[in-house]
Amino acid sequence: MGYLLFIVRSALEDFKRSKMQTFLTSLGIVIGVFAVIMLMALGLGLKRYISDQFEALGKNTLFVTPGQVLQGGGFGGAASVLGQRFDIKDLTNLSRVKGVVGLAPLSSKSGKAKGTVKTEYISIFFTSADFADIAGLTIDKGRFFDKTDIDKHAKVLVAGPKIAEKLFGSTINALDKRVSVDNVNFTIIGIIKSKGGGGLGGNDYDSYFFGPYTTGFIYDPQKQFIRFAIKTDPNIPLATVKAEINKVMLKRYKDDEFSLLEPTEILSVVNSIFNIMNIVLVAIASISLLVGGIGIMNIMYVTVSDKTREVGVRRALGARKNDILLQFIVESVALSIIGGALGLGLAFLGVLLVQGFFPAYIDVPSMVLALGVSSAIGIVFGVLPARKAANLEPVEAIRYE
Amino acid sequence: MIKLQNVSKSYRVDEDTIFYALKKVSLEIKETEFVSITGPSGSGKSTLMHLIGLLDKPSSGDVIIQGKKISQLSDDELSTLRNEFVGFVFQQFNLIPKLSVLENVLLPTVYARKKLNYDPEAKALELLTKFGLIEKKSSFPNKLSGGQQQRVAVLRALIMEPKLILADEPTGNLDSKSGHDIMKLLGELNRNEKITIVVVTHEADIAAYGKRVIKVKDGQVG
Known part of the structure; x- marks a missing residue:
């Protein structure tokens, strides 16, 4: 029988005989x-959900927004809040840029x-009609508006399925019905397919109406846009098109009055925000790990005092101080790993439960972290009691009643 | 084999009082001897046993074991000596409750640093067979009678093939028949295996098993 195996078995044998105590200690x-x-699972799930939304926009997408949106890795969009806008002239200029294959003012x-x-x-x-392609919308019933509708300032709308169901x-x-918005009458000419999701930071297209930008001017005499979404030619490097657009805009x-954004840039900002949020949340939750560790330390002190005589006997039989130290550390590590594994199991259950309405997700690093952290807790909080046991005088220990 | 030279063991009771458990004791135990150490309780015989068994160090004087002064040995070296050289038998058996009989017998081999020239498990099974405990090998100590537990303890003392077996009141928790059985067993080990035996007891009929009796009284050897 190997030395370590023997020691680990000694520790586990202990737990078999007091399941309740073991459970409460590792609780x-x-x-x-x-x-x-x-x-971590909730944070990770949310992050993945949002990443997926951005990735759905594709690699050859750019946004032009007013003001400085991404500055030093954070959002600093004062100008966009202050209401600076683009207009028809920008739309015309951008449409002439080489490499722009789709252009949607918003x-x-x-x-x-x-x-x-x-x-x-x-x-x-x-x-514009290009929006359907850029945002990845597909038509379920009817049709999307086209260039003719735009030219004619047609009072037509395409509806998301959710809002269509709500109203009709x-x-x-809903198809071919009339809908009145602030005293303007529109005809619903199409319904898009559900894109699902929404409500968690991404745009829930299912709940929007879409209409020709020329028609939108009814509500806005100044004829302005808040943003452009651009699809670029995949055969031309994105950087080239970007530089070209920049030049046009600078005229x-x-x-500092406009920004050119790639979804990946936005994504990295979103990611950094999520990472910070996650670290803060996990740090707060870690306090309960600390409390758990103190619980383990407490029970290990009790165990050491219960086993004082056993320590004396083992020392008499030839155990060195380090053998005793290791025995108790293995016991406390085993205790906390049992706790860690149970906690991980519970988290898996929790994730299964919330997955219906929240995109939670446990990845391999979190699992490794759970077990790594719990064994580290076992070592850290087991060392003091184990040292107490190891430093017992054999004579005193063996006489202990 | 073991020599004590002018050994004293003292404890400070309070600021001006020092209690001497042993006072300038000198004695020698030779190889293959069967020695009984006897005396009333509080005479210092337990302290003497702890010193011989390397569990304690003297306050003054020297304990010399196989030519080495134990005061010069480190804690690890003492542990190794206890492991290889001494087998302990206690009054309260002191088996580890959560280990089976077989595992208890094997326990000293777990702490062995030298390479054993035999297979520990085979040797343990052989000992258990020889001493009629093989059917109990998977039992836990609390399922055994006192006499059986003490025999397991003797086997645990034997597994490392020690030169010396040190028994502290080995019959103290046994009925008289089991007690005498254990003493006969120790006698056989002394005769057949040439193992040095030191038995600490306060009972005269148990002390009588020894070929030499060392009497301790008030911390001194008479």
Whole structure:
């Protein structure tokens, strides 16, 4: 029988005989690991969800927004809040840039819409026909608006399935119906396929209306846009197109009055925000791990005093101080790893439970972290009691009643 | 084999009082001897046993074991000596409750630093067979009678093939028949295996098993 095996078995044998005590002792670690892993899973899931949304935009997408949006890795969009906007002239200029294959100006309108079933506050994105392609929208019923609609300032809208159902009971009922938004009457000419999700930071296209940008001018006499979304030619390097767009924009605006954004840049900002948030949350949850560790230390002191005589006997039989030290550290590590594994199991259950409505996700590094941290806790909080045991005088220990 | 030269062991009771458990004791135990150490309780015989068994160090004087002064040995070296050289048998058996009989017998080999020239498990099974405990090998100590537990303890003392077996009141917790059985067993080990035996006891009939009796009284050897 190997030395280590013998020592590990001694520790585990102990637990078999007092399951309840073992469970209660490791409960602190169970809760701590559960809290940390669960928070990491929620954070990670959310991050992945948002990444997926950006990745759906594709690699050859650019945004032009007013002001300095990304500055030093954070959002500093004072100018965009202050209401600086783009106009038709920018649209024309951008459409002439070589390598721009899709161009969608964006302006929006919120208002009360009256359907056959219900009246709701809704939002309309006024844009171009290219928007469907850039945002990855596909038509379920009817059609998307086209260039003719734009030229004719047609009062037509395409509806997201969710809002269509809300206002008209079902998507099929909504098609070809009239809807009035702030006293302007529109005809619904198409319904898009559900993109799902939404409500967690990404745009929930299912709840929007989309209309021709020229029609949007009804609400905006100044004819302005809040943003451009651009699809570039995949055969031309993105950087080249970007430089070209920059040059065009600089003719009318100062360097700090507009920003050119790639989804990946936005993503990295979002990621850095999430990472900081995650670290803070996990740090707070780690306090419960600390409490769990103290619980382990406490029970290990009890164990050492219970086993004083056993320590004396083992010393008499030839155990060195380090053998005793190792025995108790193995015991406390085993205790906290049991707690860690239970906590991890519980977190898996928790993730299964919330997955229906929240994109939680446990990755391999979190699992390794859970078990690594719990064994580290076992060592750190086991050392003091184990040293007490190792430093017992053999004579005193063996006489102990 | 073991020599004590002018050995004293003292404890400070309070600021001006020092209690001497042993006072300038000199004695020698030779190889293959069977020695009984006897005396009333509080006479210092337990202290003497702890010194012979390398569990304690003297306050003054020298304990010399196989030519080495134990005061010059490190804690690890003393542990190794206890492991290889001495087998302990205690009054309270002191088996580890959560280990089986076989594992208890094997325990000293777990702490062995030298390479054993035999397979520990085979040797343990052989000992258990020889001393009629093989059917109990998977039992836990609390399922055994006192006499059986003490025999397991003797086997645990034997597994490392020690030169010396040190028994501290080995019959103290046993009925008289089991007690005498254990003493006969120790006698056989002394005769057949040439193992030096030192038994500490306060009972005269148990002390009588020894070929030499060392009497301790008030911390001194008479």
